[in-house]
Amino acid sequence: xxxxxxxxxxxxxxxxxxxxxxxxxxxxKETLFNMxxxxxxxxxxxxxxxxxxxxGIEALSRGAVYACFVDSxxxxxxxxxxxxxxxxxxxxxxxxxxDAEAAxxxxxxxxxxxxxxxxxxxxxxxxxxILEKLRGARCVHxxxxxxVEAAIETxxxxxGEFGYTCVKSREYRTNKHLFLKKIGDM
Numbered sequence: 001x002x003x004x005x006x007x008x009x010x011x012x013x014x015x016x017x018x019x020x021x022x023x024x025x026x027x028x029k030e031t032l033f034n035m036x037x038x039x040x041x042x043x044x045x046x047x048x049x050x051x052x053x054x055x056g057i058e059a060l061s062r063g064a065v066y067a068c069f070v071d072s073x074x075x076x077x078x079x080x081x082x083x084x085x086x087x088x089x090x091x092x093x094x095x096x097x098x099d100a101e102a103a104x105x106x107x108x109x110x111x112x113x114x115x116x117x118x119x120x121x122x123x124x125x126x127x128x129x130i131l132e133k134l135r136g137a138r139c140v141h142x143x144x145x146x147x148v149e150a151a152i153e154t155x156x157x158x159x160g161e162f163g164y165t166c167v168k169s170r171e172y173r174t175n176k177h178l179f180l181k182k183i184g185d186m
Contacts, residue, residue, distance in 0.1 A: 004030055006061030008087045014079050015052045032177055039145050040064055043114035048100045053080035055117050060089045069095045070103040100130055107139040115145045122151040131162055146180040
């Protein structure tokens, strides 16, 4: 796995051993960032369920000014910190070793994020839990872009009930990315 574009292009990144995480392939990562290229420069980026931190580091390499990485695994947090040190992004980032719900409570005292990316474990309904928590959160603003990675079969028809609308989506063989915005200021 590597950084695919931007100021740290081609730098290799560590991954977590085992099957607890699903590293995003370079092809899917490139498609993802092509879809959000206009939102990333100068943004504050929140990477929930960050794994190795590859998505947030890619955002930093492409011009995000700050990224916060959240993962409940201590092993993941160490890998993220190593990757941030290797790519020289430590000063533009923070790592929270806690579950995403708890992190959102802590982050409510910070400047809002422009982009929230979440890649929760598949088939556990965490997309719904986190988007519900973000509805009234102060760590986001009315124009925040929410990107959800989910298993291809995950039903996301409920997002309208929670005040979100899908502005873009992309399906792959086994997963999909949904780009969501809030409907009005909730």
